[in-house]
Amino acid sequence: MTPDLAEPERQRVLIRLLRTYLRPYKKPIGLLVALQLLQTSATLYLPTLNADIIDNGVVKGDTGYILALGALMIGVSVVQVLCNIGAVFYGARTAAALGRDVRADIFGRVQSFSAREVGHFGAPSLITRTTNDVQQVQMLVLMAFTLMVSAPIMCVGGIVMALGQDVPLSAVLLAVVPVLGICVSLIVKRMRPLFRTMQERLDTVNRVLREQITGNRVIRAFVRDEYEKGRFRGANQELTDVSMSTGRLMALMFPTVMTVVNVSSVAVVWFGAQRIDSGAIQIGALTAFLAYLMQIVMAVMMATFMFMMVPRAEVCAERIQEVLDTDSSVVPPLAPVTELRGRGRLEVRGVDFRYPGAEEPVLRGIDLVARPGETTAIIGSTGSGKSTLLGLVPRLFDVTGGEVLVDGVDVRELEPALMARTVGLVPQKPYLFSGTVATNLRYGKPDASDEELWQALETAQAADFVRGLEGGLNAPIAQGGTNVSGGQRQRLAIARTLVQRPEIYLFDDSFSALDYATDAALREALARETSGATVVIVAQRVSTIRDADRIVVLDEGRVVGAGSHHELMEGNETYREIVLSQLTEAEAA
Numbered sequence: 001m002t003p004d005l006a007e008p009e010r011q012r013v014l015i016r017l018l019r020t021y022l023r024p025y026k027k028p029i030g031l032l033v034a035l036q037l038l039q040t041s042a043t044l045y046l047p048t049l050n051a052d053i054i055d056n057g058v059v060k061g062d063t064g065y066i067l068a069l070g071a072l073m074i075g076v077s078v079v080q081v082l083c084n085i086g087a088v089f090y091g092a093r094t095a096a097a098l099g100r101d102v103r104a105d106i107f108g109r110v111q112s113f114s115a116r117e118v119g120h121f122g123a124p125s126l127i128t129r130t131t132n133d134v135q136q137v138q139m140l141v142l143m144a145f146t147l148m149v150s151a152p153i154m155c156v157g158g159i160v161m162a163l164g165q166d167v168p169l170s171a172v173l174l175a176v177v178p179v180l181g182i183c184v185s186l187i188v189k190r191m192r193p194l195f196r197t198m199q200e201r202l203d204t205v206n207r208v209l210r211e212q213i214t215g216n217r218v219i220r221a222f223v224r225d226e227y228e229k230g231r232f233r234g235a236n237q238e239l240t241d242v243s244m245s246t247g248r249l250m251a252l253m254f255p256t257v258m259t260v261v262n263v264s265s266v267a268v269v270w271f272g273a274q275r276i277d278s279g280a281i282q283i284g285a286l287t288a289f290l291a292y293l294m295q296i297v298m299a300v301m302m303a304t305f306m307f308m309m310v311p312r313a314e315v316c317a318e319r320i321q322e323v324l325d326t327d328s329s330v331v332p333p334l335a336p337v338t339e340l341r342g343r344g345r346l347e348v349r350g351v352d353f354r355y356p357g358a359e360e361p362v363l364r365g366i367d368l369v370a371r372p373g374e375t376t377a378i379i380g381s382t383g384s385g386k387s388t389l390l391g392l393v394p395r396l397f398d399v400t401g402g403e404v405l406v407d408g409v410d411v412r413e414l415e416p417a418l419m420a421r422t423v424g425l426v427p428q429k430p431y432l433f434s435g436t437v438a439t440n441l442r443y444g445k446p447d448a449s450d451e452e453l454w455q456a457l458e459t460a461q462a463a464d465f466v467r468g469l470e471g472g473l474n475a476p477i478a479q480g481g482t483n484v485s486g487g488q489r490q491r492l493a494i495a496r497t498l499v500q501r502p503e504i505y506l507f508d509d510s511f512s513a514l515d516y517a518t519d520a521a522l523r524e525a526l527a528r529e530t531s532g533a534t535v536v537i538v539a540q541r542v543s544t545i546r547d548a549d550r551i552v553v554l555d556e557g558r559v560v561g562a563g564s565h566h567e568l569m570e571g572n573e574t575y576r577e578i579v580l581s582q583l584t585e586a587e588a589a
């Protein structure tokens with residue numbers, strides 16, 4: 001799904017992301033750079049001071065000199081430590097702020113997505129991108145703040161200071177630095193593709209896990225635990241394999257670097273001893289030289305650490321940017337209509353709809369009108385396009401042809417808040433959020449009073465069951481509403497829409513999990529409650545819709561008939577077939 005970008009392009013994506021999100025933090029970044037400069041200079045100065053103490057204090061037995069320079073060394077060390085603390089503090093704070101900002105923007109973008117974009121990325125991948133991917137970029141930033149200033153200065157400064165101690169001895173550096181550079185870049189190069197695979201496999205683990213948690217009941221019912229365990233084991237093993245491969249490369253890095261360090265230390269001591277023997281340098285200079293060698297190697301090591309993180313962060317940045325650059329296919333109107341003149345007349349005019357990527361449209365040339373004060377029912381066989389049609393009204397998707405009008409205004413022109421006030425959809429698979437019964441019912445109208453909630457519950461035939469719950473309105477609801485039954489969930493979802501009091505009610509097969517008596521009682525109460533409103537009911541069950549003012553029959557995405565129950569029984573073969581598959585001739589009459 002993620003396009004495979006070329007390496008330079010991927011680097012540009014990371015740089016663009018960092019530039020955008022670091023721009024507001026110029027001041028703290030400037031401060032931490034200054035602090036890093038100071039602390040690195042102090043670090044570089046210390047071995048020279050040490051050499052001075054040895055050569056001019058210890059060797060000559062000058063205690064006063066040792067004390068004076070010792071005090072200076074303590075002062076320099078204090079400056080170094082304080083600057084380091086300050087730099088780490090500002091670095092961590094800025095990196096955390098960057099992470100927060102990127103996460104907020106991804107979340108905002110995902111919220112604007114229609115079902116089409118969510119389907120394109122997949123929920124697990126969107127979650128990984130918002131959490132893990134952002135964290136990788138955040139970690140790189142933190143590392144860069146600590147090292148980007150200090151590592152190059154340490155490296156170059158170390159070389160300059162080493163040259164200052166003894167030029168011929170510095171020839172050792174000519175061999176050490178390139179050898180280190182080559183070893184490290186070879187290892188990093190091999191790591192890049194592995195990191196990309198690692199993020200993708202992490203996505204897979206998340207997907208499998210999510211599916212297994214969501215589908216837990218089905219897995220139990222089919223006793224497929226072993227099969228699912230195997231599936232997870234496979235995904236988990238693949239992630240482990242790629243992690244092991246990167247781990248092995250990282251493990252290779254340390255012995256390689258340490259070998260170079262040790263060999264070069266021996267070389268420095270060997271040549272240094274000869275230089276001391278010949279009187280060219282003093283013992284202090286050799287000590288300082290060794291310290292600078294260590295600083296140079298440490299700088300290269302730290303830079304390597306950072307570069308090891310770059311490929312992974314690049315992959316993550318690309319995945320983050322992909323989400324941020326994706327526009328919702330349901331675009332908010334440029335000049336939104338904020339008020340409607342009417343009571344919620346719904347008209348579907350010549351509507352076609354094709355799902356993204358599908359060859360055939362699922363709806364073709366649909367015309368229908370649902371008027372205020374009337375109940376319009378839509379019936380049709382499974383897969384005939386009923387849910388799709390309802391979804392076009394609150395713009396879960398936008399039509400691919402024709403138009404959907406509310407009080408004569410195209411829904412694509414409506415201000416989202418006005419849309420929410422006007423159209424209330426009870427989806428086929430209602431979703432309840434974690435919280436309480438009350439927080440769920442107030443979802444569309446946060447200021448609704450308890451009386452309003454109870455009234456909606458009464459109408460939805462859910463009052464008795466809520467009264468029976470411990471805590472009543474404050475009874476806890478689990479994520480997805482998994483701690484209530486399917487029928488109870490449906491009724492709570494109906495009550496939630498009733499609390500909102502929209503002008504157009506869309507019930508998508510919302511009575512399917514109810515028994516006949518509850519279904520009838522609910523429809524009767526609903527008729528009283530929603531009188532004056534436009535009600536559209538999608539149902540499979542004939543008894544649910546036979547009393548509707550108008551019944552629209554859908555077949556393979558087309559309207560094949562419309563009228564009252566009796567009219568359709570007389571003249572519509574598709575309707576007759578559906579009805580007679582559920583009722584006898586006598587019952588249907």
Ligand SMILES: Nc1ncnc2c1ncn2[C@@H]1O[C@H](COP(=O)(O)OP(=O)(O)OP(=O)(O)O)[C@@H](O)[C@H]1O
Nearest residue numbers: 355358362380381382383384385386387388389428
């Ligand atoms: N997200 C989607 N992507 C692609 N095709 C889809 C999608 N959702 C539904 N479809 C297809 O569109 C057609 C109509 O589906 P829809 O859910 O609207 O039917 P329905 O009449 O509501 O069915 P049911 O009575 O079973 O709920 C089906 O053939 C289905 O395969």
